[in-house]
Amino acid sequence: MIKSPFLLTFIALFLSLSVPGQNLQSPEEFLPTGYGKHFTPHHLLVDYFEHVAANSKQIILKEYGKTYQQRPLIWAVISSPENLKNLETIRTDNLKRAGLMEGKPSDYKPVAIVWLSYGVHGNEAGGSESSLATIYELTRPNNKKIQDLLENAVVIMDPSINPDGYSRYTHWNWNAANLIPNPNPESREHNEPWPGGRVNHYLFDLNRDWAWQTQVETQQRLEIYHQWMPHIHVDYHEMGHNSPYYFAPAAQPYHQYITDWQGGFQHDIGKNHASYFDKKGWLYYTREVFDLFYPSYGDTYPIFNGAIGMTHEQAGHGRAGRAILMENGDTLTIRDRIDHHLVTSISNIEISANNAEKLQNNFEQYFKDALSQPQGKYKTFIISANNDPARLKTLSQFLDKHRIRYGRISKAIKASVYNYAENKDTPYTISEEDLIISAYQPKSVLTQVLFEPDPFLIDSLTYDITAWSAPHALGLEAYASTEKINPDQSYNFPAFLRPANYGKPYAYLAHWKSLNDVKFLGALLGKGIKVRTSAKAFKLSGQDYPAGTLVITRADNRKNNQFDKIVQAVAAQNEKHLIATQTGFSDSGHDLGSNKMTLLKMPKIALLHGDRVSGNAFGHTWHFFEQDIAYPITVLSDKQLSSPNLKNYDVIIMQEGSYRLNNGTLEKLRSWISGGGRLIAIGYAISSLAGKDGFSIKRKSNNGDAGMSDAEKTARKMNHRLETFGTQDRDAISNQMPGAIFRLKVDNTHPLAFGVPDFYYSLKTSSARYEYLENGWNVAYVPEKLDVLGFAGAKVKKKMKETLVFGVQEMGRGKVIYMVDNPIYRGFWKQGKFFFSNAVFMAQ
Numbered sequence: 001m002i003k004s005p006f007l008l009t010f011i012a013l014f015l016s017l018s019v020p021g022q023n024l025q026s027p028e029e030f031l032p033t034g035y036g037k038h039f040t041p042h043h044l045l046v047d048y049f050e051h052v053a054a055n056s057k058q059i060i061l062k063e064y065g066k067t068y069q070q071r072p073l074i075w076a077v078i079s080s081p082e083n084l085k086n087l088e089t090i091r092t093d094n095l096k097r098a099g100l101m102e103g104k105p106s107d108y109k110p111v112a113i114v115w116l117s118y119g120v121h122g123n124e125a126g127g128s129e130s131s132l133a134t135i136y137e138l139t140r141p142n143n144k145k146i147q148d149l150l151e152n153a154v155v156i157m158d159p160s161i162n163p164d165g166y167s168r169y170t171h172w173n174w175n176a177a178n179l180i181p182n183p184n185p186e187s188r189e190h191n192e193p194w195p196g197g198r199v200n201h202y203l204f205d206l207n208r209d210w211a212w213q214t215q216v217e218t219q220q221r222l223e224i225y226h227q228w229m230p231h232i233h234v235d236y237h238e239m240g241h242n243s244p245y246y247f248a249p250a251a252q253p254y255h256q257y258i259t260d261w262q263g264g265f266q267h268d269i270g271k272n273h274a275s276y277f278d279k280k281g282w283l284y285y286t287r288e289v290f291d292l293f294y295p296s297y298g299d300t301y302p303i304f305n306g307a308i309g310m311t312h313e314q315a316g317h318g319r320a321g322r323a324i325l326m327e328n329g330d331t332l333t334i335r336d337r338i339d340h341h342l343v344t345s346i347s348n349i350e351i352s353a354n355n356a357e358k359l360q361n362n363f364e365q366y367f368k369d370a371l372s373q374p375q376g377k378y379k380t381f382i383i384s385a386n387n388d389p390a391r392l393k394t395l396s397q398f399l400d401k402h403r404i405r406y407g408r409i410s411k412a413i414k415a416s417v418y419n420y421a422e423n424k425d426t427p428y429t430i431s432e433e434d435l436i437i438s439a440y441q442p443k444s445v446l447t448q449v450l451f452e453p454d455p456f457l458i459d460s461l462t463y464d465i466t467a468w469s470a471p472h473a474l475g476l477e478a479y480a481s482t483e484k485i486n487p488d489q490s491y492n493f494p495a496f497l498r499p500a501n502y503g504k505p506y507a508y509l510a511h512w513k514s515l516n517d518v519k520f521l522g523a524l525l526g527k528g529i530k531v532r533t534s535a536k537a538f539k540l541s542g543q544d545y546p547a548g549t550l551v552i553t554r555a556d557n558r559k560n561n562q563f564d565k566i567v568q569a570v571a572a573q574n575e576k577h578l579i580a581t582q583t584g585f586s587d588s589g590h591d592l593g594s595n596k597m598t599l600l601k602m603p604k605i606a607l608l609h610g611d612r613v614s615g616n617a618f619g620h621t622w623h624f625f626e627q628d629i630a631y632p633i634t635v636l637s638d639k640q641l642s643s644p645n646l647k648n649y650d651v652i653i654m655q656e657g658s659y660r661l662n663n664g665t666l667e668k669l670r671s672w673i674s675g676g677g678r679l680i681a682i683g684y685a686i687s688s689l690a691g692k693d694g695f696s697i698k699r700k701s702n703n704g705d706a707g708m709s710d711a712e713k714t715a716r717k718m719n720h721r722l723e724t725f726g727t728q729d730r731d732a733i734s735n736q737m738p739g740a741i742f743r744l745k746v747d748n749t750h751p752l753a754f755g756v757p758d759f760y761y762s763l764k765t766s767s768a769r770y771e772y773l774e775n776g777w778n779v780a781y782v783p784e785k786l787d788v789l790g791f792a793g794a795k796v797k798k799k800m801k802e803t804l805v806f807g808v809q810e811m812g813r814g815k816v817i818y819m820v821d822n823p824i825y826r827g828f829w830k831q832g833k834f835f836f837s838n839a840v841f842m843a844q
Contacts, residue, residue, distance in 0.1 A: 022055075023055045024051075024052065024055040024056060024136075024139060024140065024141075025051065025055075026136050027040075027048060027132040027133060027136060030047075030048050030051055031044055031048065031132075032044075035129075035132065036129075036333070036334050036335035036338055037181075037322065037334065037335075038174070038322065038334075039125050039129065039169075039170040039173055039174065039322070039334070040128075040129060040132065040170070041167070041170055041171070041174075042071060042160060042163045042166055042167045042170070045128060045131075045132065045159060045160060046072055046074060048132055048135075049061055049074060049076060049135060049159060052076075052135050052136065052139050053076070055139075056139040056141075057081055057084075058078055058079065058080065058081060058084065058138070058139050058150065059076050059077065059078045059135070059138075059139055060076065060077045060084060060087070061074060061075075061076045062074065062075055062076075062077075064220050064221065064223070064224050065216065065217070065220030065221075066216075066220075067162075067163050067164045067200065067201060067216065067217055068164060068200065068201035068202065068215075068216060069163075069164045069167075069201050071163035071164060071167065072163070073158075073160075073161075073163065073217060073220060073221065074158075074159065074160075075156060075157065075158050075224060076135060076156070076157045076159070077154060077155070077156055078135070078138045078139060078150065078154075078155045078156075078157065079111075079150050079153065079154045079155065080147070080150045080151045082151070083111060083150070083151070083154055086108060087154070089106055089108050090108065090111050090113070090154055091227065091228060093105035093106055093108060094113060094228070094229055094360075094363075095227075095229060097360070097363065097364040097367065098229055098306060098363070098364070098367040098442055099367050099368075099370075099371055099441075099442040100226075100229065100367075100403060100442050109152070110152065110356040110357040110359075110360045110361075111152060111153060111154055111356055111360070112152060112153045112154070112231050112232065112352040112353055112355070112356040112359045112360070113153075113154050113156070113228060113229075113230040113231050113232070114153055114154070114155050114156070114230060114231065114232040114234075114348060114349055114352045115155075115156040115157075115158070115225070115228070115230035115232065115233045115234070115302075115307075116131075116134070116155065116156070116157050116158070116234050116236070116345055116348070117158045117161055117233065117234065117235050117236065117298055118130065118131040118157070118158065118159050118160060118161065118236045118341075119131075119159070119160045119161050119162055119166050119236070120161040120162055120206050120207045120235060120237070120298055121162065121165065121197075121198045121199075121205070121206075121207060121237060121238070122162045122163075122164065122165020122166035122167070122168060122169050122197035122198060122199070122200070123165065123166075123168075123169040123192060123196055123197035123198050123317060123318030124198070124236075124237050124238035124239075124316060124317055124318070125166060125169060125170060125173075125197075125238075125316070125318075125334075126238050126314055126316045126320075126334065126337030126338060126341060127236035127237065127238060127314070127341060128159055128160045128166055129334060129337065129338050130236065130337065130338045130339075130340075130341035130342050130345065131157060131159035131160070132159070132338075133338050133339075133342045134157065134341075134342055134345040134346070135157060135159070137342070137346060138150070138155060138349075146346070146349075149349055149350055149353040149354075150349075150353070151353075152353040152354070152356040153349055153352055153353035153356065155349055156228060156230060158221065161206060161217060161221065162199075162200050162206050162217060164200050164201045165197045165198060165199050165200050165201075165206075166197060167197075168196075168197040169192065169196070169197025169198075169318055170197070172192065172193070172197070173189055173321060173322075176188045176189045177189040177321060177322060181321070181322040181323040181333075182321075182323075183323045183324050183325040183331045184325065185319070185324055185325060187321070189321040189322070190319050190320070190321045190324060191319075192318040192319070193611075194610065194611045194613075194615060195615030195618070195619070196318055196615065197318060198318065199615060199616065199619060200215060200217060202215065202619045202620075202622055202623040202626075202627070203615045203616055203618060203619025203620075203622070204616070204619055204620070204623065204826070204827065205616060205826075206218060207235070207237075207297055207298055208294075208296050208297070208464075208826055209296060209826070209827075210222070210295075210296045210297060210298060210300075210301035211295045211296035211301055211450060211468075211828075212296060212473075212826065212827070212828035213398075213401050214623070214826070214827040214828055215623075215827075219401065222401065225302075225305075226305075226402075226403050229305060229306065229307070230302070230307055231306075231307055231308065231352065231359040231360065231363050232307060232308050232310075232348060232352050232359070233298065233299070233302035233307045233308070233309045233310070234310050234311075234312055234344075234345075234348050235297070235298030235299055235309075235310065235311050235312070236312050236314075236341055236345075237311060237312065237313045237314070238313065238314050238315065238316035238317045238320075238337065239313045239314070239315060239316070239317055240315065240317060240319070241315050241316060241317060241319055241320040241324050241326060241332050242315065242326050242327045242328075243313070243315045244282075244283035244284050244285050244315070245277065245282060245283065245284040245285075245312075245313065245314055245315070245340050245344075246284065246285055246286070246288070246289070246290065246311070246312065246313035247269070247270055247273045247284060247286060247310070247312050247313075247344055248266040248267070248269050248270045248273075248286065248310040248311075248312075249263065249266040249267045249269075249270050249286055249287055250266065250286075250287065250290050250291060250292045250299065250310070250311070251287050251288050251289055251290055251291045251463075252287075252291060252458060252459045252461075253291050253292070253293050253457055253458045253459040253460075253461075253462055254291070254292045254293070254458065255292060255293050255295070255300070255303075255304075255449065255455065256375075256455075256456050256458065257304070257375050257376065257445050257448065257449060258292055258303055259366065261362045261365075261366075262303055262308055265308050265355075265359075265362075266308060266310060268351065268355075269308070269310065269347075269348065269351055270286050272347050272350065272351040273343070273344050273347050273348075274286075276343050276344075276347055277343070280343075282340065289463065290311050290313070290463060291459075291461075291462050291463050292309075293455070293457065293462050293463070293464070293466070294462075294463070294464040294465055294466075294468070295446075295449045295450065295468070296468075297309075297311070297464075298311065299311045304445050304446045304449050305443070305445075305446055306363055306366040306367060306445075307363075308359075310348075312341070312344050314337050314340050314341055315332055315337070316332065316337045320332055320337070322334050367442050370441070370442055370443070370444035370445055371440060371441065371442060371444070372440070374439035374440060374444045374445075374448065375444075375445065375448065376439060376448035376452060377452075377482060378418065378439065378448065378451070378452065378480040378481060378482055379438070379439045379440070379481060379482060379483060379484045379485070380436060380437065380438055380439065380480070380481040380483060380484065380485040381436075381437040381439075381447070381451045381471075381478065381479070381480050381481075382417065382428070382430050382434050382435070382436055382437075382478065382479040382480070382481065382485075383395060383434060383435040383436075383437070383471070383476055383477070383478050384431075384434055384476075384477040384478065384479070385431055385433035385434050385435070386477055387476050387477050388511070388513040388514045389493075389577075390513070390514040390515070390516035390517070390575075391474060391475060391476060391513070391514050391830075392435065392476075392493075393493060394474060394514075394515075394830065395435070395470075395474055395476060396435070396491070396493065398470070398474070399437070402443060402446060402450075403442075403443055404437065404441070404443045404446065404447050404450075405437075405438070405441045405442075405443070406435055406436060406437045406487065406491055407435075407436055407487030407488070407489055407490055407491045408432060408433065408434065408435070408436060408487055408488075408489040408490070408491050409430065409432060409434075409436055409485065409486075409487055409488060409489065410432065410488050410489050411432065412429055412430060412431050412432055413429070413430045413485065414427065414428075414429050414430075415427070415428060415429075415430055415481055415483065415485075416428075417430075417479040417480060417481045418453065418479060418480040418481070419479055420453060420469070420471045420472065420476075420477075420478045420479065420480070421477060421478075421757070421759065423453070423743065423787055423789070428479050430479075430481075430485065432489075435491055436485060436487035436491075437451070437487075438484065438485065438486060438487055439484075440484060440486070450468075450469075450470045451469065451470050451471065451478075451480065452469065453469050453480065453789060454467060454469075454789040454790065455467065455468075455790070457790075457791050460733050460791050460793075461733060462738055462791070463738075464738065464739060465738060465739025465740075465763065465765060465790070466738055466739055466740055466790035466791040467739065467740050467741040467763075467789040467790025467791075468741075468763075468790075469741065469761075469789065472741055472761040472763075472789075472831070473763075473828055473829050473830060473831065474830045474831065475514075475830055475831030475834065496572075496575040498568070498571075498572045499578075502564065502568060502578065502580040503580065503582075504554070504564060505554070505580035505581055505582055506553065506554060506581055506582050506583055506584055506592070507551055507552060507553040507554060507580075507581050507584060507592055508551075508552040508567055508571075508578045508579065508580055508581075509540075509545060509549055509550065509551060509552075509578070509579040509580075509581060510549070510550040510552070510571075510576060510577075510578055510579070511545075511549060511550075511577075511755075512533070512546075512548040512549060512550055512754055512755040512842075513755050514755075514834065515628060515629065515830060515833055515834055515837065516574055516575070516576065517550070517576070517755075518628075518629050518834070518837040518841065519574055519628070519629040519630060519631075520550075520570060520571065520574040520576045521550060521600070521841060522629050522630065522631040522841075523570045523573070523574065523630070524552070524566075524567065524570055525600070525602035526602065526631070526632075527566050527570065528560065529552060529557060529560070529563070529566055529567060529570075530552070530553075530556035530557050530599065531550055531551070531552050531556075531599075531600050532550070532551040532552070532553065532556070532592075532597040532598055532599050532600060533548055533549065533550055533551065533597070533598050533600055533751070533754070533842060534546075534547055534548065534549045534551060534589075534590070534596065534597055534598075535547060535590075535596040535597070535598055535751070536589060536590060536596055536749075537589055538586045538587075538588065538589025538590055538591075539586060539587040539588045539589055540581060540583070540585075540586045540587055540592075541581060541583070541587070542587065543579070546754075546755075547748075547749060547751075547754055548751070548754025548755045548842065551592055551597050552567055553584070553592060553593075555593070556599070598751075598844070600841060600842075600844060601650065601844060603650040603651045603678070603840060603841065603844070604634070604648065604649045604650045604651070605625070605631075605632075605633040605634065605649065605650070605651045605652075605653065605840065606633070606634045606635075606636045606646075606649040606651070606652045606653070607621055607622060607625070607633050607634070607635050607636070607653045607655070608635075608636055608637070608638045608640075608641070608652065608653065608654055608655065608657075609635055609636070609637060609638065610637050610638035610639060610657075612638055612657050612658050612659050612660060613638055613655060613656070613657035613659075614655060614656035614657050614683075616656075616826075617655040617656035617657070617682065617683065617822060617825075618655050620655075620822075620824045620825065620826065620827045621653060621655050621824060622635070623827055624824055624827065624833060624836070628833065629837070634649070636652075638654075638657070638659055641659075641661065641665050641668070641669060642664060642665040642668050643668075644668075646668065646669075646672040646677065647672065647675070649677070650676070650677065650678060651677070651678045651679075651680065651840060652672075652677065652678070652679050652680070653680045653682070654679065654680065654681045654682065654685040654688070655682050655683070655685060655822075656682055656683035656684050656685055656822060657684070657685050657688075658684065658687075658688070659685060659688040660688075661688050661689075661692075666692055666693070666694070670693075670694045670811065672814070673811045673812065673814035673815070673816060674811055674812025674813065674814055675812065675813060675814065676812075676813040676814050677814045678814055678815050678816075678817065678843070678844070679814075679815070679816045679817070680817045680819065680836075680839050680840070681816065681817070681818055681819070682819045682822050682823070683766065683768070683819070683820070683821070683822045684766065684768060686768070686770065686818055686819075686820060687699075687768070689816070690770065694811065695809070695816060696773050696774060696775045696776055696809045697770055697771075697773065697804075697807070697809070697816075697818050698770065698771045699768075699769065699770060699771070700769035700770055700771045700799070700803055733793050734793040734794045734795040734796070735767065735793050735795050735796050736767065736793045736796065737764060737765065737766055737767040737792050737793065737796055738765070738791060739763065739764070739765045739790065740763075740764055740788055740789060740790035740791055740792040740797075741761050741762065741763055741764070741788065741789040741790055742761070742762050742764050742782055742786070742787070742788055742792075742800065742805075743759055743760075743761055743762075743787035743788075744759060744760045744761070744762050744780045744781060744782060744783075744805055745758070745759065745780070745781055745783045746758050746759055746760050746779065746780045747777070747778070747779050747780070750777050750779045750808065750843075751838060751842040751843045751844070752777070752779045752780075752806060752808055752817065752835070752838050752839060752842065752843045753779050753780065753806075753835070753838065754838055754842050755834065755838070756831075756834065756835060756838075760780055760831065760835065761789075761831070762780070762805055762821045762823075762832070763821065763825055763829050763832065764792070764800075764821050765821070765822070765825060766820075766821070767793075767796045767799075768820060769799055769800060769803045770803060770804045770818070770820055771803070771804065772802065772803075772804050772807075773804060773807045773808075773809055773818075775809065775810075776807055776808055776809035776810065777807060777808040777809075778804055778807050779806045779807055779808060780805045780806035780807075780835075781802070781803065781804050781805055781806075781807075782800050782801060782802065782803045782805060783801070783802065784801050784802050786800065786801060803820075804818065804820060805819075805820045805821050806818065806819050806820070806821075806823075806835065808843060815843060817839045817843060819835075819836070819839065823835045823836040824836050
């Protein structure tokens with residue numbers, strides 16, 4: 001018999017350390033911040049997940065990357081000990097069933113793979129907070145119900161998709177909130193300052209970035225996602241604090257490629273959630289607002305990858321703070337938000353585990369159908385080899401990120417194909433060098449969704465943009481065929497080979513065709529290299545060069561004894577091919593020494609920010625300069641427009657915003673422009689200048705009554721009075737522009753359009769309309785004959801005829817550049833970014 005008290009204590013301690021879960025603490029026990037009473041800082045959220053991983057044998061915790069601000073991005077895999085022991089088998093079996101890995105699946109039991117994502121919008125903090133309660137319940141040893149479910153489920157959790165935004169919000173709230181929570185909506189903690197925590201470091205909405213992967217958080221997350229390909233993906237959000245809880249099934253419109261199984265199982269999940277909410281008396285709703293059409297969300301992107309993708313929305317958001325008074329007189333607390341998300345998290349796992357075999361079988365069938373019978377009209381997408389190599393490389397990287405397969409054909413084919421540039425069928429010879437994407441592949445549905453020219457919209461009441469075709473976004477010469485064309489050869493980019501010896505040429509010439517060229521130019525200017533651009537086309541040594549060609553002469557750089565070394569090194573770094581010429585004498589057109597070869601100045605750029613500026617639009621521009629082209633800028637407050645220090649800048653960018661410009665500020669702005677400054681006004685920033693003295697931009701009148709008789713006008717007014725209340729939403733959409741692609745006419749002889757064809761497909765997300773400039777250059781505009789992809793309200797579409805999109809007004813020695821459609825919207829419209837680059841560098 002053991003009698004020593006010390007020995008008994010030692011044995012008790014040893015046993016407690018050896019029993020899994022014995023030392024596992026709840027979030028309430030672990031966190032010093034008061035779980036459910038204060039927001040948990042991100043580092044403590046990570047600490048708690050590490051604590052659970054250290055005290056449970058049912059979790060594997062890993063870091064999958066870092067944010068821009070170097071915060072860890074973590075993910076946890078939770079299941080039964082047996083499943084974790086066979087985790088690699090479960091993962092690879094799943095990929096084999098999808099046709100994404102060679103081989104035959106093992107005979108391991110059916111296991112549902114459920115991925116729960118929290119906090120894509122950082123100020124919707126209830127999501128990340130609820131992940132702590134969820135991970136505890138999943139790993140708590142005495143929770144027998146959960147342990148039984150985990151026998152048939154692998155749960156993947158990402159507790160904070162957007163740590164930078166989450167930290168921006170929670171840190172602010174800790175600083176702003178009272179010691180005692182104040183539920184009064186007027187209190188400081190309920191009024192989050194610009195730019196808010198919704199967005200990431202570069203102020204991107206990560207919930208619109210799934211398909212385009214412009215941000216490091218998305219890129220790193222999807223690398224893991226494609227290694228798993230879950231059966232269920234749930235994206236946890238928050239919305240206005242007076243709203244009931246929202247869960248699946250989603251609202252119409254559904255994209256036409258969503259299967260009956262995907263839609264039907266959403267309904268089953270919703271019924272399961274409802275059973276719990278009904279018992280607790282919690283309010284909820286389904287089938288409203290949140291549709292399944294645009295492919296770049298946390299619900300639709302997984303759907304187009306074979307999963308059941310869903311959005312769940314809890315009342316809260318940045319406005320709610322720790323506690324807020326609701327319109328029904330109740331008070332919404334952090335604890336309420338945690339509890340509601342916790343219930344649906346467990347419910348999602350429950351119904352998935354209970355239907356593991358059904359999920360697995362339908363997932364496998366989804367990809368079998370993709371391989372044998374693609375859903376869409378077009379079975380093959382052809383990307384011409386005539387595209388600039390840098391654009392083709394951008395495309396191949398895009399396809400690789402999505403695991404979309406592509407190749408070449410071994411023999412040329414003549415075919416009638418859909419021509420993206422012309423928006424009609426034309427004859428085309430598909431060459432052996434073209435890049436071919438077949439729809440007969442595992443990622444068939446995703447391929448067709450991303451490349452379809454004009455998605456079919458079953459209901460025009462939709463949540464987001466309605467057209468997004470990748471060839472237009474990337475600015476590619478592309479075609480689509482209704483025939484199956486099998487790419488039987490691999491498509492490999494040759495490695496960039498730096499020429500062994502350029503010698504000491506008279507000049508280097510470089511094409512101006514892509515963002516890679518913009519980065520090359522910016523790097524040269526940053527290293528003090530003088531660069532010119534050709535104002536007109538010319539021919540030299542038998543080769544044609546279009547307007548916009550970069551001309552780098554030895555004469556301009558004669559004082560730089562590192563000239564050749566710098567130019568060649570920058571070209572190699574950017575994989576840029578140079579043409580070395582030993583003469584400046586052109587065959588035709590202007591010689592290289594002509595004044596028509598415009599010397600480009602390295603512009604000093606100011607980007608405006610502030611409460612009146614769109615945070616998203618500001619961030620898209622900030623990201624463009626820092627991440628796309630690595631070019632320095634200065635960020636100025638919009639209040640500094642009246643500063644005398646404007647003379648320190650060559651270019652000022654007014655991104656989307658509702659600027660308040662008084663007469664004094666407008667006068668200083670005009671003076672700066674007249675002295676040689678260049679103002680780039682984008683989107684609804686233009687409204688701050690329209691109709692103001694000195695600025696020639698004018699709004700286009702509605703002209704709703706144009707051509708109508710008095711009797712017709714009277715009849716229209718009478719009919720309007722008799723419209724029904726219940727149809728007001730549908731009546732309003734005829735004047736809305738949720739996001740459609742318009743084909744523009746382009747004057748590509750102007751520097752604003754160098755390197756662009758005589759057309760441009762512009763993503764139009766606003767109904768704003770402006771007249772052609774009377775005193776200026778109308779470089780890109782909507783012609784009288786409309787060519788539109790996606791949905792635009794019938795009334796507003798007609799009013800878009802003959803309106804300005806990109807124009808240049810000369811003012812003294814300077815310019816105002818108007819860009820009505822935001823050319824860098826969400827950072828994925830590469831052709832728009834190239835247009836914007838011309839505004840910055842070429843239109844001097």
